[in-house]
Amino acid sequence: MSQAMSHADLPESLNTLVSANMKERVAASFSAGAAAYDQMAGVQRQVAERLAMRIAATRPCPPDRILEIGCGTGLLSTHLAALYPQAELVLTDISPVMLERASLRLGARASYRRMDGEAPDPALGNFDLIASSLALQWFTDLRGGIARLADRLVPGGRLAFATLGAESFAEWRAAHETVGLRHGLHPYPPVERFPWPKHCAGTVEVETIRDHHTNGQAFARSLKQLGAGQPAPGHKPLPPAQFRRVLSQFQAGCTASYQVVYGMLRG
Numbered sequence: 105m106s107q108a109m110s111h112a113d114l115p116e117s118l119n120t121l122v123s124a125n126m127k128e129r130v131a132a133s134f135s136a137g138a139a140a141y142d143q144m145a146g147v148q149r150q151v152a153e154r155l156a157m158r159i160a161a162t163r164p165c166p167p168d169r170i171l172e173i174g175c176g177t178g179l180l181s182t183h184l185a186a187l188y189p190q191a192e193l194v195l196t197d198i199s200p201v202m203l204e205r206a207s208l209r210l211g212a213r214a215s216y217r218r219m220d221g222e223a224p225d226p227a228l229g230n231f232d233l234i235a236s237s238l239a240l241q242w243f244t245d246l247r248g249g250i251a252r253l254a255d256r257l258v259p260g261g262r263l264a265f266a267t268l269g270a271e272s273f274a275e276w277r278a279a280h281e282t283v284g285l286r287h288g289l290h291p292y293p294p295v296e297r298f299p300w301p302k303h304c305a306g307t308v309e310v311e312t313i314r315d316h317h318t319n320g321q322a323f324a325r326s327l328k329q330l331g332a333g334q335p336a337p338g339h340k341p342l343p344p345a346q347f348r349r350v351l352s353q354f355q356a357g358c359t360a361s362y363q364v365v366y367g368m369l370r371g
């Protein structure tokens with residue numbers, strides 16, 4: 105299988121530039137998808153609900169301050185607001201349009217802040233709970249991003265997230281491999297070697313959710329409509345004839361497996 109270009113192969117200054125550029129594209133892509141997001145987000149809704157159940161099961165006492173990373177339209181935020189009605193809720197996202205959508209849902213119940221979750225603003229202070237559903241897979245440095253989030257926890261606070269593992273979209277990868285072409289999927293971490301920062305002791309649970317589409321085109325379109333169609337850095341879209349060869353693998357329908365990694369870390 106051919107790999108997307110690795111950030112580790114680039115000089116530091118170029119790496120920073122690629123990363124900043126990538127983030128702008130991710131933000132623009134999610135902003136474009138924000139209006140249709142809720143209609144398309146079946147898997148994301150399930151994951152938000154299951155992450156909320158895990159948070160509720162592991163929190164010994166209600167948090168005073170909650171930070172959410174990559175809140176999107178507020179699917180997880182709604183659960184957090186219901187679970188902890190007294191807590192201060194700070195919702196953040198890299199996409200301003202997603203934040204607007206979240207504010208339509210939660211109104212004055214929360215405060216809103218455009219922020220790259222990989223670089224949390226210390227001025228926001230520390231939190232009892234930092235939560236994030238299906239946003240960390242967009243980080244360019246997952247280990248470093250988790251470490252910086254863990255630094256924003258009060259002693260005994262929790263970081264709870266759902267992200268994607270390496271086996272996600274195995275069917276899409278296999279279809280490309282079969283016809284000898286490159287896919288544009290981001291490299292997700294293998295569950296057994298999850299990139300926990302050195303000083304952090306985290307635990308993971310894994311669940312595979314299968315999403316069915318009528319064909320490959322419908323799957324690709326759904327990612328784009330969600331705003332999640334931004335390919336890995338360095339990937340060039342396939343010319344139409346090559347893309348058709350990939351799509352021809354899905355004549356009987358297209359299953360998209362999401363390997364969801366639920367992570368929990370104590371500060």
Ligand SMILES: C[S@@+](CC[C@H](N)C(=O)[O-])C[C@H]1O[C@@H](n2cnc3c(N)ncnc32)[C@H](O)[C@@H]1O
Nearest residue numbers: 134174175176179197198199220221237239242
């Ligand atoms: C798949 S959506 C998930 C949204 C929401 N958490 C949910 O469960 O529906 C991913 C969200 O993460 C945001 N995002 C992507 N990269 C981010 C980053 N580096 N920092 C903060 N948010 C980011 C996107 O703008 C988008 O709103």
